[in-house]
Amino acid sequence: MNQVIETILQHRSIRKFEDRPLSDEQIRTIVECAQAASTSSFIQAYSIIGVKNKETKRKLAELAGNQSYVEHNGHFFVFCADLHRHEIVGEMENVDLSSALESTEKFMVALIDTALAAQNAVIAAESMGLGVCYIGGLRNNLPEVCELLKVPKRVIPLFGIAVGYPAQNPDKKPRLPFHHVYHEETYQQDRSELENQLKQYNETISSYYKNRTNGERQDTWTRQMANMLSKQVRMYMKEFVESKGFNLK
Amino acid sequence: MNQVIETILQHRSIRKFEDRPLSDEQIRTIVECAQAASTSSFIQAYSIIGVKNKETKRKLAELAGNQSYVEHNGHFFVFCADLHRHEIVGEMENVDLSSALESTEKFMVALIDTALAAQNAVIAAESMGLGVCYIGGLRNNLPEVCELLKVPKRVIPLFGIAVGYPAQNPDKKPRLPFHHVYHEETYQQDRSELENQLKQYNETISSYYKNRTNGERQDTWTRQMANMLSKQVRMYMKEFVESKGFNLK
Numbered sequence: 001m002n003q004v005i006e007t008i009l010q011h012r013s014i015r016k017f018e019d020r021p022l023s024d025e026q027i028r029t030i031v032e033c034a035q036a037a038s039t040s041s042f043i044q045a046y047s048i049i050g051v052k053n054k055e056t057k058r059k060l061a062e063l064a065g066n067q068s069y070v071e072h073n074g075h076f077f078v079f080c081a082d083l084h085r086h087e088i089v090g091e092m093e094n095v096d097l098s099s100a101l102e103s104t105e106k107f108m109v110a111l112i113d114t115a116l117a118a119q120n121a122v123i124a125a126e127s128m129g130l131g132v133c134y135i136g137g138l139r140n141n142l143p144e145v146c147e148l149l150k151v152p153k154r155v156i157p158l159f160g161i162a163v164g165y166p167a168q169n170p171d172k173k174p175r176l177p178f179h180h181v182y183h184e185e186t187y188q189q190d191r192s193e194l195e196n197q198l199k200q201y202n203e204t205i206s207s208y209y210k211n212r213t214n215g216e217r218q219d220t221w222t223r224q225m226a227n228m229l230s231k232q233v234r235m236y237m238k239e240f241v242e243s244k245g246f247n248l249k
Numbered sequence: 250m251n252q253v254i255e256t257i258l259q260h261r262s263i264r265k266f267e268d269r270p271l272s273d274e275q276i277r278t279i280v281e282c283a284q285a286a287s288t289s290s291f292i293q294a295y296s297i298i299g300v301k302n303k304e305t306k307r308k309l310a311e312l313a314g315n316q317s318y319v320e321h322n323g324h325f326f327v328f329c330a331d332l333h334r335h336e337i338v339g340e341m342e343n344v345d346l347s348s349a350l351e352s353t354e355k356f357m358v359a360l361i362d363t364a365l366a367a368q369n370a371v372i373a374a375e376s377m378g379l380g381v382c383y384i385g386g387l388r389n390n391l392p393e394v395c396e397l398l399k400v401p402k403r404v405i406p407l408f409g410i411a412v413g414y415p416a417q418n419p420d421k422k423p424r425l426p427f428h429h430v431y432h433e434e435t436y437q438q439d440r441s442e443l444e445n446q447l448k449q450y451n452e453t454i455s456s457y458y459k460n461r462t463n464g465e466r467q468d469t470w471t472r473q474m475a476n477m478l479s480k481q482v483r484m485y486m487k488e489f490v491e492s493k494g495f496n497l498k
Contacts, residue, residue, distance in 0.1 A: 003252040004376030008282045008369050031431045033257045035424040037368060038383045041477055042470075044425050049432045056434065080436075085429070086474055088443055093475035100478040104487035104496070105388065111357060112407065115364030119286060120257050123372055127253030134287045139354065150435040158361065175284040176293050180334070182280045183298045185305065186399040187329075194337055221291075225335055226342035228290055229349040238353035238498060247353070247496070249487060 007127045012172050014131025015069045017164030021052070022075040026128060030077075030163070033124035034117040045086070045106075046114035048121075049078040049149050049157075056148065060160065063144050064137030074130065074164030078138065078145075079118045081110035081246070084154040101154060102248040107241065114158055125163050135160035139234055146244075154245045171212065174204050176221075198222055256376045261421050263380025264318045266413030270301070271324040275377060279326075279412070282373035283366040294335070294355075295363035297370075298327040298398055298406075305397065309409065312393050313386030323379065323413030327387065327394075328367045330359035330495070333403040350403060351497040356490065363407055374412050384409035388483055395493075403494045420461065423453050425470075447471055 001009075022030075031048055039045070051057055052075065060078075061070035070076065083101045090097035100106055122132050136159050138145050145157050175181070179188075180197040188194075202220035209217040241247045250258075271279075280297055288294070300306055301324065309327075310319035319325065332350045339346035349355055371381050385408050387394050394406050424430070428437075429446040437443075451469035458466040490496045 002376050004256050005278060005282060005373050007253050008373055009285050011285050011287070013287060028427070029254060031427065033254060035427075035430060036258050036260050036421075038260070038262060038371070038381075040383070040385045042422070043474065043477070044430070047430055047432060047436065049434070049436060051434060053434055085425075085443065085447065086478060088440070088447065089471045089474045090478070092444065092447065092471050095475045095479045097475065097478040099481050099484075103481075103484060104490060105483040106478075108360060108388075108407070108486065108490075109385070111360045112364045115361045116368045119365045119368035120372070122287070123369070124254050124257055127251050132287075134289070136289045136358070139357075148435075150438060152436060152438055155436065158357070172285075173291070176334075178277070178280065178284075181284060181293070181296055183296060185298070185300060185302055186397075187296065187298060187401060187404065189399060189401055191337070194334065195341065198334065198337065198341065222338045222341050225292065225338045226344045226346065228292070229335060229339070229346040229355075230344045232348050232352075234354040235348075235352060235498070237357065238496070241353060241357075247487070249484070 007123060011126060012170045013133045014166045014168060015133055016168040017069060017073045017131065017162070018167050019072065020074055020165050022163060027075060030121045030124050034121040037116040037120045039113050040109045043086070043109060043113065045082055045110040046117050047080045047082040047155065049080065051076040051078065059148055060138065060145065063141040064135055064160070065140055067135065067137055069133055069162050070135055070160065073162040077121065077161045077163065078149060078157050079114050079159055079161065080151065081114045081156045081158055082154070083110055084152050087154055099249065102245055104247050104249070107247040110246070111158065118161060122161065130163050131166035133162045135162060139237070142240055156241060156244050156246060174208055177201055256372060260375060261419045262382045263415045263417060264382055265417040266318060266322045266380065266411070267416050268321065269323055269414050271412060276324060279370045279373050283370040286365040286369045288362050289358045292358060292362060294331055294359040295366050296329045296331040296404065298329065300325040300327065308397055309387065309394065312390040313384055313409070314389055316384065316386055318382055318411050319384055319409065322411040326370065326410045326412065327398060327406050328363050328408055328410065329400065330363045330405045330407055331403070332359055333401050336403055348498065351494060353496050353498070356496040360407065367410060371410065379412050380415035382411045384411060388486070391489055405490060405493050405495060423457055426450055
């Protein structure tokens with residue numbers, strides 16, 4: 001196993017950091033690694049906002065649901081889907097690009113582009129001995145996040161990444177069974193097989209939680225997912241992304 | 250610079266492969282690396298279909314716009330946004346999850362989850378000396394791709410990844426200027442500054458193409474983007490993703 005694969009397989013989310021900022025060189029390397037990711041038709045449809053300001057971080061933490069590690073970390077990155085520069089391109093080249101920019105296809109492209117860049121940033125940071133945590137909680141309050149970070153139309157902050165020197169060493173969380181996620185030749189639709197795999201996974205997750213909490217937490221994956229997905233959260237999202245000029249046609 | 254960062258920064262898309270299949274062990278490692286990526290609230294909203302069958306690859310190549318490297322490679326992965334298993338979860342736990350599953354928020358979550366996993370797969374493959382190329386062209390004909398790969402409702406193939414032993418050694422393509430993509434504290438909206446950065450980048454890209462084609466290709470990034478985005482492509486996407494049960498509310 002090489003160093004790259006070792007880094008990738010060692011990933012755990014870190015939610016407690018030392019009080020020690022990243023250097024500008026570390027930040028630059030992380031962003032350059034993000035930019036090295038593949039991008040659909042070279043479109044480069046994302047921007048990254050780096051936040052050091054303590055007051056901004058404190059407000060972001062509040063907006064994300066009071067997660068302390070949004071405030072306390074070595075650096076906070078906000079990854080944004082961005083077609084604002086392509087609107088400028090249209091004006092520079094005197095072509096109306098609005099149909100493409102407002103399409104669901106380009107909404108998907110911008111989301112995928114942003115996520116590919118982000119994951120490169122994460123792997124790069126982890127390879128330097130840093131820990132990371134993705135912060136989807138920013139999507140709880142996107143209008144406020146946009147106002148705070150002065151984000152224009154055709155830009156959507158998708159998630160944050162808190163980065164820093166780890167002050168905890170959590171366990172790796174077991175993933176869904178390999179053959180539940182990886183299908184050979186065609187999507188395997190045998191219903192009883194899929195259910196059996198989920199039941200098997202429930203046992204894995206159940207013992208994982210029991211071991212970590214001295215038997216206190218009794219939870220399965222399907223129960224956890226059913227709880228999470230029975231809540232209607234962020235239902236403003238469709239209207240919000242449309243108001244930003246995305247996903248309209 | 251460590252081996253991880255070196256691998257990430259060395260990335261180029263490979264579009265010509267040796268006629269040599271990946272081993273099952275290589276495939277397994279790549280998929281396990283994909284699964285190690287972060288996932289929003291542990292939702293794991295993706296599946297991966299691995300294609301070895303020559304006839305399936307030939308058809309996928311045709312559907313993706315006749316790209317030969319979709320047919321000729323060491324292995325072909327199709328990365329799918331997947332909330333099908335969460336629908337099964339709802340039935341197993343006897344809860345109606347359709348509101349969440351049909352929300353734009355969970356559409357975004359599934360896209361981001363899939364892309365994070367894919368980029369881990371890519372970095373892992375490249376660290377083994379393999380080359381990769383993302384194939385967004387699958388989105389040209391998603392109904393046919395879904396039929397060919399027997400993909401059920403609540404699953405959308407987002408892109409393919411062709412992987413194999415490289416039979417070419419292309420140059421790295423220069424990215425947008427660092428300070429155009431990376432903003433400090435807030436999104437930098439100064440319009441003339443943004444335009445200047447794009448003009449500067451046009452010069453970089455222009456010399457890159459000239460150098461590669463002995464002066465023949467005269468292209469800038471803004472022109473290339475304006476051309477690409479003035480075409481209305483894949484405008485069926487909104488209706489298609491809705492028909493798959495995504496992005497409805």
